[in-house]
Amino acid sequence: MTIRAVLLVIVAVGWWRLPAALAAECEFKELAPSTMRRAGVLTVGVAAILAMGSGPLLNALEVDTETFRIATGLAVVGLGLARVLGWGLAAEAPEDLANGWVWPVAYPVLIGPELVVVAISVGSDHGWLITAASALVGVLLASFAAQKCQSPGGWAPRLRSIGVRGAGVVLILLAVALVFDGLRDI
Amino acid sequence: MARSRRTRLGLHLTAWAVGLSVFRIGLIPPQQCGAFDEAQVTVAIDRAAEWATSNLDESGRFLYRFDRSTSTDLGGYNLVRHAGMTNSLYQLVATGEQRWLAGADRSLDFLFKRLVDVGANKLAVAESGREAKLGTAALTVAALVHRRRATGDTNNDDTARALGRFLVGQIEANGAPLGFFDVRRSAPVPGRYGAFATGEAAWALALLGTEFPTEGWSEQAGRIIGYVANDRRSNESYLLRQPDHWIAYAMAELGPDSVNNLPGVPDYAGRLAGDFALMSRVEPQRTGTGIQDTVRLGQALGAGVGAMGEGLANLTLVADGATAIGAGPLQGRAEEVAARLQCTASLLIQRQVSPDQVMSDAHREVGAWFTDDITQVDDQQHTLSALISTRRILFSDDEDPNL
Numbered sequence: 001m002t003i004r005a006v007l008l009v010i011v012a013v014g015w016w017r018l019p020a021a022l023a024a025e026c027e028f029k030e031l032a033p034s035t036m037r038r039a040g041v042l043t044v045g046v047a048a049i050l051a052m053g054s055g056p057l058l059n060a061l062e063v064d065t066e067t068f069r070i071a072t073g074l075a076v077v078g079l080g081l082a083r084v085l086g087w088g089l090a091a092e093a094p095e096d097l098a099n100g101w102v103w104p105v106a107y108p109v110l111i112g113p114e115l116v117v118v119a120i121s122v123g124s125d126h127g128w129l130i131t132a133a134s135a136l137v138g139v140l141l142a143s144f145a146a147q148k149c150q151s152p153g154g155w156a157p158r159l160r161s162i163g164v165r166g167a168g169v170v171l172i173l174l175a176v177a178l179v180f181d182g183l184r185d186i
Numbered sequence: 187m188a189r190s191r192r193t194r195l196g197l198h199l200t201a202w203a204v205g206l207s208v209f210r211i212g213l214i215p216p217q218q219c220g221a222f223d224e225a226q227v228t229v230a231i232d233r234a235a236e237w238a239t240s241n242l243d244e245s246g247r248f249l250y251r252f253d254r255s256t257s258t259d260l261g262g263y264n265l266v267r268h269a270g271m272t273n274s275l276y277q278l279v280a281t282g283e284q285r286w287l288a289g290a291d292r293s294l295d296f297l298f299k300r301l302v303d304v305g306a307n308k309l310a311v312a313e314s315g316r317e318a319k320l321g322t323a324a325l326t327v328a329a330l331v332h333r334r335r336a337t338g339d340t341n342n343d344d345t346a347r348a349l350g351r352f353l354v355g356q357i358e359a360n361g362a363p364l365g366f367f368d369v370r371r372s373a374p375v376p377g378r379y380g381a382f383a384t385g386e387a388a389w390a391l392a393l394l395g396t397e398f399p400t401e402g403w404s405e406q407a408g409r410i411i412g413y414v415a416n417d418r419r420s421n422e423s424y425l426l427r428q429p430d431h432w433i434a435y436a437m438a439e440l441g442p443d444s445v446n447n448l449p450g451v452p453d454y455a456g457r458l459a460g461d462f463a464l465m466s467r468v469e470p471q472r473t474g475t476g477i478q479d480t481v482r483l484g485q486a487l488g489a490g491v492g493a494m495g496e497g498l499a500n501l502t503l504v505a506d507g508a509t510a511i512g513a514g515p516l517q518g519r520a521e522e523v524a525a526r527l528q529c530t531a532s533l534l535i536q537r538q539v540s541p542d543q544v545m546s547d548a549h550r551e552v553g554a555w556f557t558d559d560i561t562q563v564d565d566q567q568h569t570l571s572a573l574i575s576t577r578r579i580l581f582s583d584d585e586d587p588n589l
Contacts, residue, residue: 062216067467071213096191103191108198113205184460186522 001181005122006134008174012076012118013043013138014088014110016167018145020160021109023091036146038101040139043110044132050116051123051131058124065124066185072121073179076171079114083168088112089161110142114171121178215478217470219529220536224581227573230535233553234570235278238271238563239289241550246296248563249550255559257546264564265313266383269297269325271567276332277574287336294333297326301345305372308355309348317375318367320356321383323349327390331397347401350394353387354406361413362421363387379422384414385432392439404440408448411436415454429461431497438500442507446514455504456515459523462497466526469494470533488555491533492568498527499575524579531576534569 058068092104115135123131145163241249248271251260275290302310302318310318311326330346333339356363356374365380367373380386388410395404414433418424437445437455445451472478474485486494505520516523539551545559554561555569 061210061214062218063214064217064467066463067217068214071209074213075209103195113202117209183464184457186459186463186519186526 002126002130004174004177004181005126006130006137008076008118008171008178009047009115009122009131009134010138010141011167011170011174012112012114013047013135013142014108014112014115015138015142015145016163017088017109017112018142019163020089021092021104022097022146023160035097035099035101035105036143039105039110040136040142042102042106043115043139043142044135046106046111047115047119047135048128048132050119051128054120054123054128057120065121066182068124069121069185070179070182072117073175073177073182075117076114076175076178079112080168080171080175083171084165085168086161086165088164110139211477212481215471215473215482217467217529218473218533218536219470220532222532222535224577226535227531227577227581230538230553231278231570231573231577233538233540234566234573235275235283235286235289235553237550237553238275238566238570239286242289242292246292246294248293251560251562252550252554253560254545254547254551254556257550260560265297265300265311266319266321266325266386267562267564267567268293269311269322269329271563272297273325273329273332274567274570274574276329276336277571280332280336281574281578284336290329290333294329297322297329298345302369304352304367304369306351306355307348308352309345310352310367310369311349312367312369316369318352318369319380319383320353320363320365320367321380321386323352324383324386324390327353328386328393331390331393334397343398346394347398350391350403353390356387357406357409360417360421361409362418363410381428382430382432384410384418385430385434385436388414388436389432389439392436396439404444407436407440408444411440411445411451412448415448416450427457427461429465429494429497430458431462431493431500434458434462434497434500434504438503438507442504442511442513445504445507446511452508452514452516455501455508458497459501459505459516459519462494462501463523463526465494466498466530470529485537485557487557487562488534488537488565489562489568491530491537492555492565492570492572495527495530495534495572495576496568498523498530499572499579502527502579527576528580531573531580534573538569 058065092109096104119131119135238248247263248268249259250263252258253260272290272293275286275293279287279290297311300311300313302312304310304318311322312318327346327349330342333342352367353363356367358364362379363384364374364376365378365383366375368375388407391403391407391410395407411433414430419427437451445455468482469486469491472482472485501516502520502523505516505523508514508517509520537555539554539556541548541552544551553566555565
């Protein structure tokens, strides 16, 4: 269950959106490394804060961990389906990306609704450290994806589409497993 | 460009507002589990028992179904539920509350007048000329055992054994008990099973096994429990596993050593606990009002929530047993199950009609649980039994699983 939770956080970080988001950028100039670094730090920070605050948040909502886990799974199934259908394929404008480490790189590319609900759920189940560490892996994958964008013969539009839609499929599978974990738990 | 970014930001904020609202309302509305103390449980128990006994007629028959909006006795009757309510009263008497004994005995007499000799030293319970139901016999056995424990009176032991033999006679080779007996043909009705009677029979036999440990009743109970755990779903074509609180009773009564030795049963107990836990998470989200009434439909019947409580209470005991012997998926998890029980019991206390909530007839409303202004005797049966177990588990030092 812990491994699935880790995988879910990693995939919830929208690194698989970067090739599509950077599609226009790749044709013009390199994305500044500092942009990726800052966006990555912000992403991990947001995930950690959400995970740390999951306990008080769920108490305030009067919802227990297991119920939130099921709800997260159902929500991520819906979000994953939207990704499969192509939500998130749009390229970001190069001028926005130039200094856009908060917007649009961190949000909405890396930090989407998937990461928000998953960070709270995984944080409540497994703690903020695992959540933050998993988000860090996702951010490292984002850096890799951003670099690959600049390589000659890099991501073709078809591969960008597969990246987003494929991530959607993986999200759905992991989310369904999360739902079943919640349904079976006491 | 700035304007475009502002527009996009506005769209995002709107999407978040809508998404979070849908998430909150649709998936994570508040779970209204309240706190309560022993005194509140006792008041709820007393009110339910008072409702049942004060509405007994001269023949020992309960008020079966009542509509408070029209103050109308809706009539109808079900002997299984009568036996169940009788048993619940004896469960209460067995905790030391003798003042309910007279009412319980009157309702037991109603069943005694319907005992039918079906041959081979077996007794069943049936209205004249009707099929005898497995469940009626089973819950009559349960009532007799709890009466025995409450009073020490052994005069009904032979009757209990004869009913037990009837239950055993209904069990097929695979452990499935047939649900009905044709009194005229003096034979079980083939191919018909009771959704709840199976578990009721298992519990009754487990109870007999505790009272008469050398007579082989526990083994018969084990056969049924094994069938339910491993074969019932496919044999009886159930799409989903039945949330069977009666089997939970049976497993708690049988004890951890016996349960642990039944193939597939410890795992089944773990899955059953998960089923009840899930139900106990959804029900507190049902307010029965406003948008939640549309999204989550209405609140469950009192009988349903009560049965949930009975299941969780007995699975708490099963988990205690698993912990004691250090085996099975439920070991170490009794507190978690008890937490679900606490939430469920809080709903039962909240939803019971109190004196200040009377619509037309205090005598037939106070102490009852209504759905759409209608109450049925098993609403009080299951909730009373659930609250009795809740009080014992959460507030008592009594570690003896046998009431």
